[in-house]
Amino acid sequence: MTLDAKIPSGPIQEAWAKACFDMKLVNPSNKRKHSLIVVGSGLAGASAAASLGELGYNVKCFCFQDSPRRAHSIAAQGGINAAKNYPNDGESVFRLFYDTVKGGDFRAREGNVYRLAQNSGKIIDQCVAQGVPFAREYGGSLTNRSFGGAQVSRTFYARGQTGQQLLLGAYQALERQVHAGSVTMIPRTEMQDLIVVDGQARGIVARNLLTGELTVHIADAVILATGGYGNVYYLSTNAKGSNATAIWRAYKRGALFANPCFTQIHPTCIPVSGDYQSKLTLMSESLRNDGRIWVPKKKGDSRPPNEIPEDERDYYLERRYPSFGNLVPRDVASRNAKALCDEGYGVGKSGLGVYLDFSESIARLGEKTIRERYGNLFDMYQRITDENPYKVPMRIYPAIHYTMGGLWVDYQLQSTIPGLFVLGEANFSDHGANRLGASALMQGLSDGYFIIPYTVGNYLATNKFPKVEDSNPAVQEAISSVRTKLDKLLSIKGNRTVDSFHRELGKIVWDYCGMARTADGLTSAIGKIRALREEYWKNVNVPGSGDDLNASLEKAGRVADFFELAELMCIDALDRNESCGGHFREEYQTADGEAQRDDEHYSYVAAWGYAGADAAPVLNKEPLEFHYVHPSQRSYK
Amino acid sequence: MKLTLKIWRQKNRNDKGAFVPYVMNDVDPEMSVLECLDVLNETLILRGEVPVAFEHDCREGICGSCGFVINGVAHGPERGTTACQLTMRHFKDGDELTLEPWRAKAFPLIKDLVVDRRALDHIIEAGGYISVSTGQAPDGNDILVGKEIADESMDAAACIGCGACVAACPNASAALFTGAKITHLGTLPQGEPERERRALSMVAQMNAEAFGNCTSIGECTAACPKEIPLEVIANMNRDYVCASFRRRDDLPTPVPPAVHRA
Numbered sequence: 062m063t064l065d066a067k068i069p070s071g072p073i074q075e076a077w078a079k080a081c082f083d084m085k086l087v088n089p090s091n092k093r094k095h096s097l098i099v100v101g102s103g104l105a106g107a108s109a110a111a112s113l114g115e116l117g118y119n120v121k122c123f124c125f126q127d128s129p130r131r132a133h134s135i136a137a138q139g140g141i142n143a144a145k146n147y148p149n150d151g152e153s154v155f156r157l158f159y160d161t162v163k164g165g166d167f168r169a170r171e172g173n174v175y176r177l178a179q180n181s182g183k184i185i186d187q188c189v190a191q192g193v194p195f196a197r198e199y200g201g202s203l204t205n206r207s208f209g210g211a212q213v214s215r216t217f218y219a220r221g222q223t224g225q226q227l228l229l230g231a232y233q234a235l236e237r238q239v240h241a242g243s244v245t246m247i248p249r250t251e252m253q254d255l256i257v258v259d260g261q262a263r264g265i266v267a268r269n270l271l272t273g274e275l276t277v278h279i280a281d282a283v284i285l286a287t288g289g290y291g292n293v294y295y296l297s298t299n300a301k302g303s304n305a306t307a308i309w310r311a312y313k314r315g316a317l318f319a320n321p322c323f324t325q326i327h328p329t330c331i332p333v334s335g336d337y338q339s340k341l342t343l344m345s346e347s348l349r350n351d352g353r354i355w356v357p358k359k360k361g362d363s364r365p366p367n368e369i370p371e372d373e374r375d376y377y378l379e380r381r382y383p384s385f386g387n388l389v390p391r392d393v394a395s396r397n398a399k400a401l402c403d404e405g406y407g408v409g410k411s412g413l414g415v416y417l418d419f420s421e422s423i424a425r426l427g428e429k430t431i432r433e434r435y436g437n438l439f440d441m442y443q444r445i446t447d448e449n450p451y452k453v454p455m456r457i458y459p460a461i462h463y464t465m466g467g468l469w470v471d472y473q474l475q476s477t478i479p480g481l482f483v484l485g486e487a488n489f490s491d492h493g494a495n496r497l498g499a500s501a502l503m504q505g506l507s508d509g510y511f512i513i514p515y516t517v518g519n520y521l522a523t524n525k526f527p528k529v530e531d532s533n534p535a536v537q538e539a540i541s542s543v544r545t546k547l548d549k550l551l552s553i554k555g556n557r558t559v560d561s562f563h564r565e566l567g568k569i570v571w572d573y574c575g576m577a578r579t580a581d582g583l584t585s586a587i588g589k590i591r592a593l594r595e596e597y598w599k600n601v602n603v604p605g606s607g608d609d610l611n612a613s614l615e616k617a618g619r620v621a622d623f624f625e626l627a628e629l630m631c632i633d634a635l636d637r638n639e640s641c642g643g644h645f646r647e648e649y650q651t652a653d654g655e656a657q658r659d660d661e662h663y664s665y666v667a668a669w670g671y672a673g674a675d676a677a678p679v680l681n682k683e684p685l686e687f688h689y690v691h692p693s694q695r696s697y698k
Numbered sequence: 699m700k701l702t703l704k705i706w707r708q709k710n711r712n713d714k715g716a717f718v719p720y721v722m723n724d725v726d727p728e729m730s731v732l733e734c735l736d737v738l739n740e741t742l743i744l745r746g747e748v749p750v751a752f753e754h755d756c757r758e759g760i761c762g763s764c765g766f767v768i769n770g771v772a773h774g775p776e777r778g779t780t781a782c783q784l785t786m787r788h789f790k791d792g793d794e795l796t797l798e799p800w801r802a803k804a805f806p807l808i809k810d811l812v813v814d815r816r817a818l819d820h821i822i823e824a825g826g827y828i829s830v831s832t833g834q835a836p837d838g839n840d841i842l843v844g845k846e847i848a849d850e851s852m853d854a855a856a857c858i859g860c861g862a863c864v865a866a867c868p869n870a871s872a873a874l875f876t877g878a879k880i881t882h883l884g885t886l887p888q889g890e891p892e893r894e895r896r897a898l899s900m901v902a903q904m905n906a907e908a909f910g911n912c913t914s915i916g917e918c919t920a921a922c923p924k925e926i927p928l929e930v931i932a933n934m935n936r937d938y939v940c941a942s943f944r945r946r947d948d949l950p951t952p953v954p955p956a957v958h959r960a
Contacts, residue, residue, distance in 0.1 A: 112832040127753065128819050130859055131761045147839065183835070190835035192828045192883045194843075194852040201842030219852060225760055226855060233827035240823045240953075248816075271808060300755040334728045337737055340757045441759065444776075444783050510832045558743045560736070604743050609710065610751050610809045613743065 062317075064668060064683040067471045068172035073689055077176045080472065081515055085522035092117035093243075095521050096280040098265055100252045100307050102129030104224075104502060105485025106286030107231035108509030114238030116514055121278060122235065122244055123267060125251040125302055125615075130232045133288060133300040134505060137224025138345035138438070140208055140216035141188075141502040143181035148205050152213040154178045159690050160211060161500060164390055165465070165493020166642035166658060167692040168320070170666070170685060172472055173490045177500075180507040185217055187510055191230040195219050209346040209388060209498030216499045221345055221437045227502055231509070250276075251615065252307045253543040255283065255314045255481065258535045261524070262311075262481035266539045268547075270615060273608040275543060277536055281526045282480045282517055285311060286509065289464035289486040291324065293623045293630065294575070295567025297461040298330060298343040304619040305626050308468050308487050316476040317668035317681060319469035319489035321626065322634035325496055325643045326576050327462030328394035331445055331455075332414040341460040342445060344417075345438055346498045349387045349394070351422040351431065352455070354378050356415050360405040366416055366454045377401060385697040392495045392643045392656070393697060395459035399576045400654070402458070409456045418454035459576060463501060465492040465643065466633075469668040469683070473516040474508060477668075479524070482517060484508035489666070494642025547607050550617045555600030559616045562597050563623065566590065570627050574634050579647045583635040587628055594624040629669060629678060636680065639663045651694070660692050699791035701725050703738065705750055706798040711807050717796065727787035731774065731795075732757060732764060734786060751810040757782040759923060762858030765865070766811040767798045772862035772921040780860065780923040800861050802870035804908040806957055815861050816956040817907040818875060824952065825899030826879040828889050841887055854881035856924040866921035869910030874918035876904045877930035884937055894941035899950040901938045906952035 069079045087095065095118050099110040102124040110122040124132060146152040157178040162169055185203070189195065195217050196204040208216035219226040238244040249270045256264040256277070264279040290305035291297040312318045329344045355374045362369065377397060379386045387394075398415050401407065408414045423431050428451055432439070439450045446456070467489040474482050474490070485505040492500065529536065573579075573586035603617045640649040640656035641663070649657045666683040701722050708715030720738055729737070732754050739749035755763040759780040766781060768774035774784045789795065797811060805813040843851075855878070863874035880897055883889035889896070912931055919928045942949075 108832075115831040126755060126761075126763060127815060128762075128859065130819075131755055131763050133756060133761070136756045136758055136760050145838070182838075183833075185838045186835035187830075187832060189838040189841060190828065190830040190888055192851075192886050192888050194848050194855050194882070194886065195838075197843050197845045197848040199845045201844050202839050219855075222760065222856065225858075226852075229855065233822060234830075234832075236819065236823040237827045237829060240825075246819075300761060301757060302755045335726050337726060337729055337733050339730075339733050339736055342758050440778075441783070444779060445785070447785075447787060514832065556744075558740050560740060602743055604746070605748055610812065612751060613749060 062477070062670065062681045064469070064681055065471065066170060066172070066683060067473060068170070073172060073175045076172055077179060084515055084519035087518045087522045089117060093119055095119065096121070097282050097284060097517065098278055098280040099123070099284045099286060100265065101132065101286035101288060101487070102232070102235065103132035103134035103286060103288055103485065104228055104231055104505030105509040106132070107228065107235045108506050109284055109286060109484055109513045110244050111231060111234035111238050112510050112514045113517065114241065114243035117243065120238070120244040121247060121280065123247045123250050123252060125249065125270060127248055129235055129246060129248065130229065132228060133303050134228045134502070135225045136300065137502055138221045138343065139347040140206065140218035140223045140499040141184065141227065142208070142215050142497070142499045143185045143217060143503065144178050144215060145182050145185060147203060148214045150213045152215050156213065157181060157215065161491070161497055162493065162690040163695060164497040165495055166656065166695060167493065167660070167664070167687065168323070168641050168685065169491055169493030171687060171689055176512070177491050177504055177507050180511045181503050183511060184503060184506045188227055188230050191234060193219060193226045193230045206347065207350060207388070209349060209391060211497065221347070221435065224502060227506065231506070253310065254539045255311045256536055256539050257314050257478060258529050258533060260479060262478045263529050264536070266543050268543070271610050273611070275540055277531055277540065279529045281521055282482060284482045284484060284513060284517070285468070285487050286484040287487045289467065290626055291461045291464050293567065293627050294461045294571050295563050296333065296338060296341050296571070298327060298341050301340060304622070306619050306622050308483070309622040309626055311468060311476065311478070311481060313671050314478065315671070316478050316481055317469040317670050318466070318629060319666050319668040320466040320633065321630045321669065322574065322637060322644050323465035323494045323642065324461060325391060325463040325465060326395040326459040328391055328398055328459050329417065329457045330460035331442065332409055332411060332458040342441070343460070343462060344442060344455065344457060346391070348417060348435060348438060351434065352387065352417040352419050353421060354387050354415055354417055356401050356406040356408060366408070366418070375406070382697045389697045390495060390497065392645070395576055396645060398459055414456040414458045416454035417457045419450060420454070423451065461571070461575070463496055465489065465494060465496055469666065473519065474512055475516065475520065480520060482513060484513060494644055546621070547614065547618065550601065550603050550614065550621065551607055553599065553601050553603065555602050557600050558602055559613055559620050562593065562601060563616070563620045566593060566620070566624060566627060569593070570630065574631050577645050577647050578634050580635060583631045587631045590624060590628050590631065597621070597624060632678065633667055633669065637663055637667065655695070664692070699725050699727065701789060702794040703734070704794060704796045705810070707750070707810055708807060710809055725786050727785065729786045730757070730782055731768065731784045731786065732782045751812050753812050754782055759783040760858060762860040765800065765860045765862055767800065767865060769796050772800070772865040773923050778923055778925045800865035802864045802909070804870060804872070804955070804957060805861060805864065814956065817909070818859050818861060818872065820907060820953060820956055821872065821876055821900050821903045822879060824903035824950070825892070825896040826883070828883055829892060843886060847885055851882050851885040854878045854885070854926060854930050857926050858924055860923065862921045862923060863918035864909065866917040867910065868915060868917065869913060871912040871918070872904050872907070872909040873912035873931045873934065874922065874926055876900050877934035878926045880937055881930040881933045884933065893937060894945055897934060897937035898941045898945060901934065902950050903952045907955040908957045
């Protein structure tokens with residue numbers, strides 16, 4: 062398949078304006094005749110549903126939680142980037158674009174990233190107007206801070222709860238449209254399959270999580286904003302319900318899945334404490350602005366951190382990367398922490414942890430200032446670990462946090478199935494092989510507020526939508542395949558719980574397709590995943606029935622998809638014989654242990670196509686061209 | 699450590715519920731209450747019993763999905779802490795914990811510890827927003843907001859919509875929840891133009907749902923995991939009274955309450 066990203070020709074600065082002008086418009090009085098489905102109500106989904114409702118389209122928005130306000134965007138802590146240059150420190154659209162392409166280790170599409178940087182300022186304006194209580198200076202202007210890996214202060218924030226406040230802004234805009242009657246909100250409902258009629262995405266099969274009823278929803282276009290697939294690792298910073306089912310079912314209906322092996326490990330999470338652990342908690346990376354990361358110079362040093370004198374501490378990031386120090390990008394910080402722990406320098410009971418120490422900042426700025434900046438994060442840390450980070454250094458360890466891979470989309474955010482649009486973390490488009498901090502919120506809102514309202518209109522104006530009846534064979538086939546799968550899961554009644562399988566799967570993926578990967582490891586992981594998947598379909602025990610609230614059944618469907626996705630991640634990681642960003646193949650590193658790209662052979666997006674249950678997925682390549690940011694070896698020294 | 703969990707089990711709204719005791723022999727003090735339920739559910743499934751239904755998602759105290767009453771207190775004994783962040787080290791070996799759902803007429807029970815909180819969404823839907831469509835905004839710094847004002851707004855905006863305030867209130871009032879949104883938006887200059895209309899609409903919807911009235915007891919703020927201050931209720935009452943006087947001819951019509959919808 063030839064992949065056409067449809068990026069307008071001409072200077073990149075004009076590309077989006079040109080694309081907008083070239084798009085066909087839907088007459089205002091015709092908009093209400095078009096129905097749209099938005100799956101997911103996080104930043105991308107809620108902002109899309111609200112904006113499309115405002116334009117006058119007939120929108121149905123689905124979420125699996127009890128309310129759209131629960132979507133996991135709510136947990137983002139640190140902030141949102143925007144090229145406003147309010148601090149007068151050299152920020153510009155071009156610099157944000159440049160940093161994002163470079164930070165993504167030259168595996169993102171230039172055109173998309175430039176547009177993201179262009180939209181960034183408007184996002185802040187929109188959110189301020191909605192009443193998002195961003196941090197302010199005494200004079201009343203917006204405050205900025207620098208954030209993981211950036212040398213300018215371009216990050217806007219609302220205490221340590223930026224995601225929550227942005228999501229509430231989008232949620233409120235969505236509820237306003239619900240009130241106006243343009244959006245119908247359908248909570249506690251999970252998409253189970255995509256309905257494709259004559260090559261067009263025309264609807265979804267959804268399951269009511271309270272009654273188990275399967276319902277068909279037909280529309281003129283389907284927009285997926287269902288987030289990432291980090292929960293494939295079982296332990297992650299994602300919410301427990303976050304899942305890949307919607308994008309995975311779309312993949313099996315013909316959408317291509319791009320760069321599945323590009324996953325991001327976040328360097329600052331609270332270390333694992335026991336086998337019962339159900340999820341990992343992130344500590345915002347903004348902490349790295351004032352915290353210094355270190356390990357003891359002596360292996361296995363068991364003294365409490367405050368008893369280790371200054372000259373016996375190794376501030377390894379400051380030592381290895383003098384110009385960026387503790388603010389190196391996430392992949393670099395994570396890999397260094399893992400390497401030192403693997404060598405035996407780790408701290409804490411498990412030896413899987415490094416210190417993040419605030420004593421110097423507290424001495425310099427005072428406890429009050431630190432409390433103002435990070436109070437809620439310190440409280441959260443203390444609540445979980447029972448240690449006071451104002452007195453003793455935090456212990457942190459990397460954890461899976463974000464997935465850059467996702468469904469392949471073109472510049473219009475349309476997948477390879479016409480009429481299927483994919484927004485936010487669910488698509489692959491803007492972050493390459495590594496996402497910079499505070500850029501996920503930016504992308505979700507850019508896609509939802511400022512891109513999809515244009516591009517979906519163009520699609521609606523240039524296509525025909527014959528009526529689809531419930532009796533249509535494509536609809537019937539989708540429903541019966543969903544029903545068969547659910548019935549099968551309920552009928553096995555084996556000896557192991559869904560969670561026990563998920564935990565074991567997660568461990569395999571973390572060990573072999575996590576922070577460091579090797580060809581041998583990936584090959585054996587594929588074998589292990591297949592064997593475990595086979596056991597799953599013979600031995601899983603899903604209690605209860607399919608006609609009431611049954612959390613085990615919901616999980617069982619999601620884990621079944623994670624098995625297949627995990628295999629594709631390993632296949633992709635094995636196929637990409639280079640290291641880039643979060644994808645670190647041990648065979649490909651520079652002399653001092655940094656990721657070694659191979660631009661000659663791998664400067665492309667790997668977009669995988671489903672070829673059937675027992676067939677190998679088909680690799681399609683979208684070559685990446687760099688006209689504005691010349692690929693170089695990333696250096697943060 | 700060894701604990702007994704006495705959990706409210708109820709198959710559905712029409713079923714008669716009851717407390718069922720479960721003995722847990724190996725509870726790690728580092729576990730959260732929800733992880734304790736996870737472990738219990740794993741054993742129940744393998745014993746062929748129906749696992750306990752409870753709501754949860756982010757497990758870091760911000761999504762507002764989780765919550766039940768623990769030993770008579772919404773979200774349990776720790777101040778400013780959601781159930782998902784409540785670790786077992788706050789309990790002693792041999793303790794008995796009673797877990798029951800939010801009990802309020804406006805929150806119909808769904809199953810075990812899960813209730814329907816759609817009434818809260820209805821209150822936001824009625825007017826908990828600033829009416830600005832995408833693309834209409836001026837530059838962010840065109841609207842100056844003093845730091846103290848932004849901080850006061852943020853204190854109220856921190857509400858996670860979990861419903862603990864309703865569960866804690868002897869009247870099952872949603873005044874803290876509604877007041878928090880009215881304060882978040884009404885404090886800011888952006889929210890000023892709609893301040894009166896917002897208070898009228900949201901209070902009208904709150905009254906239409908099956909919530910009780912506020913009698914200033916203050917249990918709500920004591921139970922609130924985000925420690926939303928009681929002043930937000932005073933702000934709501936002030937805005938509501940002013941608006942009712944000035945907009946007598948323009949009173950909003952609430953939508954049918956959640957308890958009456960299918």
